Amino acid sequence: MAYVSMGEAHRRITEYLNRFCDAVSDQDSLTLCRLLSFSSNSPPLLSLADALNVFQDASSLIGKSDKFSEYGEILAHLFRSLQSYRVGNLVEAYLAFDKFANAFVQEFRNWESAWALEALYVVCYEIRILAEKADKELTSNGKSPEKLKAAGSLLMKVFGVLAGKGPKRVGALYVTCQLFKTYFKLGTVNLCRSVIRSIETARIFDFEEFPTRDKVTYMYYTGRLEVFNENFPAADTKLSYALQYCDPKKERNIRMILKYLIPVKLSIGIIPKDELLQKYNLHEYINIVQALRKGDLRLLRHALQEHEDRFLRSGVYLVLEKLELQVYQRLMKKIYIIQKLSDPARAHQLKLEVIAKALRWLEIDMDLDEVECIMTILIYKNLVKGYLAHKSKVVVLSKQDPFPKLNGKPVGS
Amino acid sequence: MNRPNRGSSSSGSGGGANESFRRRSDLPPHKRNNEADNNNNNKGADVAFIVGTCSSMCPERERITRERLRDLSVFERLYGSPTKSSTDLAVKKFCRTLSAADVQASDVRPLPVLEKTLRYLLSLLDSREHPFEVVHDFIFDRTRSIRQDLSIQNLANERVIYLYEQIVKFHVISRQRLQGCSGTSISSMHHLNMEQLAKTLTTLYNIYDANRKPDHIYENEAEFRSLYVLLHLNTSSGVMGEPLSLWFRKLTSNLIKSKEMCFVRNLLRSYRNGNYKNFLRTTASEATYLQYCISEPYIREMRSFAVECINNVCYKLQPYPLLRLSQNLMMKELDVESLCHECGLEIRTDSDGCIVLPTKQTSFCSPKEGFKNYDLIGIEIERLL
Numbered sequence: 001m002a003y004v005s006m007g008e009a010h011r012r013i014t015e016y017l018n019r020f021c022d023a024v025s026d027q028d029s030l031t032l033c034r035l036l037s038f039s040s041n042s043p044p045l046l047s048l049a050d051a052l053n054v055f056q057d058a059s060s061l062i063g064k065s066d067k068f069s070e071y072g073e074i075l076a077h078l079f080r081s082l083q084s085y086r087v088g089n090l091v092e093a094y095l096a097f098d099k100f101a102n103a104f105v106q107e108f109r110n111w112e113s114a115w116a117l118e119a120l121y122v123v124c125y126e127i128r129i130l131a132e133k134a135d136k137e138l139t140s141n142g143k144s145p146e147k148l149k150a151a152g153s154l155l156m157k158v159f160g161v162l163a164g165k166g167p168k169r170v171g172a173l174y175v176t177c178q179l180f181k182t183y184f185k186l187g188t189v190n191l192c193r194s195v196i197r198s199i200e201t202a203r204i205f206d207f208e209e210f211p212t213r214d215k216v217t218y219m220y221y222t223g224r225l226e227v228f229n230e231n232f233p234a235a236d237t238k239l240s241y242a243l244q245y246c247d248p249k250k251e252r253n254i255r256m257i258l259k260y261l262i263p264v265k266l267s268i269g270i271i272p273k274d275e276l277l278q279k280y281n282l283h284e285y286i287n288i289v290q291a292l293r294k295g296d297l298r299l300l301r302h303a304l305q306e307h308e309d310r311f312l313r314s315g316v317y318l319v320l321e322k323l324e325l326q327v328y329q330r331l332m333k334k335i336y337i338i339q340k341l342s343d344p345a346r347a348h349q350l351k352l353e354v355i356a357k358a359l360r361w362l363e364i365d366m367d368l369d370e371v372e373c374i375m376t377i378l379i380y381k382n383l384v385k386g387y388l389a390h391k392s393k394v395v396v397l398s399k400q401d402p403f404p405k406l407n408g409k410p411v412g413s
Numbered sequence: 414m415n416r417p418n419r420g421s422s423s424s425g426s427g428g429g430a431n432e433s434f435r436r437r438s439d440l441p442p443h444k445r446n447n448e449a450d451n452n453n454n455n456k457g458a459d460v461a462f463i464v465g466t467c468s469s470m471c472p473e474r475e476r477i478t479r480e481r482l483r484d485l486s487v488f489e490r491l492y493g494s495p496t497k498s499s500t501d502l503a504v505k506k507f508c509r510t511l512s513a514a515d516v517q518a519s520d521v522r523p524l525p526v527l528e529k530t531l532r533y534l535l536s537l538l539d540s541r542e543h544p545f546e547v548v549h550d551f552i553f554d555r556t557r558s559i560r561q562d563l564s565i566q567n568l569a570n571e572r573v574i575y576l577y578e579q580i581v582k583f584h585v586i587s588r589q590r591l592q593g594c595s596g597t598s599i600s601s602m603h604h605l606n607m608e609q610l611a612k613t614l615t616t617l618y619n620i621y622d623a624n625r626k627p628d629h630i631y632e633n634e635a636e637f638r639s640l641y642v643l644l645h646l647n648t649s650s651g652v653m654g655e656p657l658s659l660w661f662r663k664l665t666s667n668l669i670k671s672k673e674m675c676f677v678r679n680l681l682r683s684y685r686n687g688n689y690k691n692f693l694r695t696t697a698s699e700a701t702y703l704q705y706c707i708s709e710p711y712i713r714e715m716r717s718f719a720v721e722c723i724n725n726v727c728y729k730l731q732p733y734p735l736l737r738l739s740q741n742l743m744m745k746e747l748d749v750e751s752l753c754h755e756c757g758l759e760i761r762t763d764s765d766g767c768i769v770l771p772t773k774q775t776s777f778c779s780p781k782e783g784f785k786n787y788d789l790i791g792i793e794i795e796r797l798l
Contacts, residue, residue: 187663190654228656230648309666315658321682369741373690373719379726381687389728390737396728 009051013058016048017068020075024116032119036078038085038097039129049086052079074103085130094127094134094147098154101127105158114167121171124158124178127151132185152182152191163198169205173214180221189225196222216242220257227260228315232410235264255280263319266292269326269406284310288320295331298362300324325411328374329383331358333403348386348397350375368393381412462567465521470530471503472520479503486551488537504530507558522562524572531559531576535583546594546602549587553602556580557609560616569620571631577617578633582703584610585640589706592786614640628667635671636701638664642677643707646684647714657681677704684711689719693743697791709786716742716787717780720756724772732769735760748787755780 004012016035023031038045052058058079062068068075081096101123108120128151135145155178162172176195183191199207199218207215223238239261246253262272262285271292277285287303290296304311304320311317332350335358340347352371359366366374375395378384385398476498479485483495489504491497505522522530534552560580563573584606591603614637621634645657661669668674676699683692692715696708719742723733735753739746746768753760753770757778763769 187659189659228658230656230658308669312661312664312669315662317661318658318681318685322685324682324686370688370690373688373741376719376722376726377687380722387728388726389731390733391731 004047004050004054006054009055010061012048012051013055013061016044017062017065017075021067021071024071027113027115029116029118032116033122036119036122036126038082038093038126045082046086049082052083053086071107074100074107077103090130090134090137091147094130097127097130098150101154102157105161109161114171117168117171120158121174124155124175127154128178128182131182148182148186152179152186152188155179155182156195159195159198163202170210172205173199173210173218177214177217177221180217184221184224189228192221192225196225212245213247216246216253219245220253220260223257223264224260224315227264227319230319232264232267232319233408235260236268236408239264251280255282258282259314260316263316266323266326267319268408268410270408288323291327292323292330295327295329295334296362297324297327297331297359297364300327322411325378325381325383326406328378329403331355332375332378332384334358336397336402348399348402350386350395350397352393352395383411463516463518463521463565465523465526465562465566466518467505467520467522468526469500469503470522470526470533471498471500471505473500474520475505476500476503479506487543487547488551504534504555505558505562507554507561516565521565522559523566524563524568527559527562528572528576531556531579534559535579538583538586544594545590546596546599549591549602549606552583553587553606553609556583560613564616569623571624574617574620574624574631577613577620578637581610581613581617581637581640584613585703585706589709592709611644625665630665630667630671635668635673636703638668638671639673639677639704640707642674642681643704643711646681646711673701673704676700680708680711684715687715687718687722689715689722690741693741693789694791697743697789698793700792705789705792712789713780713786716744716752717756720753720758720770721777721779724756724758724770724774724777727772729771729773732761732763732771735768735770738770743790744787745790752780752787 019031020035022028023035034040034042035045055061059072059076062072062075077096077100081093081100084090084092084096104123105120108116128148131147131151134147138145138147155175159172159175159179162168162175176199179195180192183189210218219238219242223235223242226232226235226238239257243254243257243261246257248254258276258280259282262277262282265272266288271289272285274286274289277283277289284303284307287299287306291300291303300323304317308317311320332355335350335354336347339350352368352375355375356366356368356371359371372388372390372393375384375388379386379388379395382404384395385400385402385404386396388395479489480496480498484506485495485498485503489498489502491499491502505520534555537548537552540548559576563569563576587606588603588610591599591606617637618641621631621638624631641660642657645660648656664674676695679695680692683689683695693712696705696712700708720738723738727733735746735749739749742749742752744752750760750768757776758770758774759776760768760770
């Protein structure tokens, strides 16, 4: 830390206090954002933190002037948090920031207009980030991480302030997204439900009026929830919305959306181009897509095994595993096409023996009973049209459209 | 069911190592810290947990009161007397209205007494003197009280894990055996049993997590974790809430790769794809007794699904022989007949004298819940017992 004289420290603190109070009285949200944005680690904030650590008694400075003491509580907590933050004491920083945030929200509630919305966003963002950092510190000291959970309650409180009628409502979606991030991280996604209900059932506010950025994030998270619940048409709608409105320059975000949208699309029979997978670095899906194209069951199983951990952690494993029936469908179609080349008149008869042989080539050992079982399911779920002649151990394909496309609907629906 | 206690780790003497459990139980497993560290930094959780001093299965005070009120279970009556019990027979009842504040140490049983009590209760499980629902009802209530004593004292060490595993086992076995009982209150008993099974499992998982050491799985942990998957094969019947795809995210990779988990994941895949053949075969060859008990309703479901498929997709002029169906569904031919009837389908004898299922019948309907279970042929009984 560079040496800071007492006088210099005094000057920096007073300057900050002036800027803060001016920003509030001028309703200058942008400046306020900059003054609150800890995680930006901006030079002015860092040098203020150094000054606070030299000066120590900033509260006497706040108390000296009426202008400052009007926001005395807000500022005192904020300063304490910044001081701890600067010396790397993140739990203390969090605790003080939490008090600051409460005081700030109280003030925000009293402001009639929504001018400080952007500044409130910064507070919401910072409290979540700070809580995550504090939890890391707690964990590394062998204590139980609990700050993110606490941040969740605070965010819920902010949500309550915004969710009512009036001009502040437009900010509710931003806070919702911060809540989603918190709950997903904590693994308590069921808590999302009440917030979603509040957003989606409100008649006083049209969803489309929320800022695009927040709508995209919201659709991403709710889309993921639909994936977990295996509600694929809804997941498709939400994630596609997120993709459509996502800033095309934000490649990382697009990749995150595609990570979920691709399995959803696959499960309703829509296969992405390889270039898309390449462009967004989604290599884990390349073999899965290949398996679907080629009807290669072995490749599907290998791909699932190879990326098992990744797919399980992201929660798409079970979705991908279910693609098996579509791979079988593709395999049957291939057998049919090959038969058509050699003996068009009998191409529509698929012998169970032949199917078992094809599977053996793929190193999958299956007796005729299980092949029969698979074919029964394929016909039953309308992936294959035809009937089973069990006596002759043959599946007789329908002459018309023997392998119906899914047309955007999940298998068996 | 009895097994020597593993005397490792601290006995549940209340404070210290155990008091951190409650707080930690909410955390994701990988964030957990080890015991030693927790003792030192326990600011928010300095609640003193009670240390029980009751040395018999039932506090004397309660026993005397219940004798007076004639509130004794059939298992608690000395020589059948409705007003007389003994320390060997009376077991503390579950009582909901306890607030931790007015619990007296003399009413709470310490771990060794709880262990003894559970051993005694489970020894009643095979009693043939009373119908199973009566046995179940008694053990159901008294094990609940054991869990209450454990949680009042905030006990959560390895010996406690074993107790919870045994209680889970009781509920799992009950799930299966209650199916075979008749009586008006069976369905509500079954419901309550599932409810307590879910609760006990949740606590058990929390204790596994709280005691988690890196790269270590408890002896029976993989099997008990696998029960969660089996209880959630069907997404819509979420017994314990969290969808499987979320649940899997939290498992450590050595649990995921464990034999028991691989087995249930194989079942899960077959179930979800409808592969009845693999589902039944794998269950018969690999399921443990507990896994089998939980799987029974799914076995039934897969079989009726198979019948539905066959009826639906087979060539109308080729009725399906019941003998083949019985082989594929791993059940006795007579049972297949009964299953077909349950599904609303007719069977008949063809010109060769074989019993067959005429296909493309339009009268198929899924059998109602609670229909009887048919044996799974090929399952090794020795493995189950």
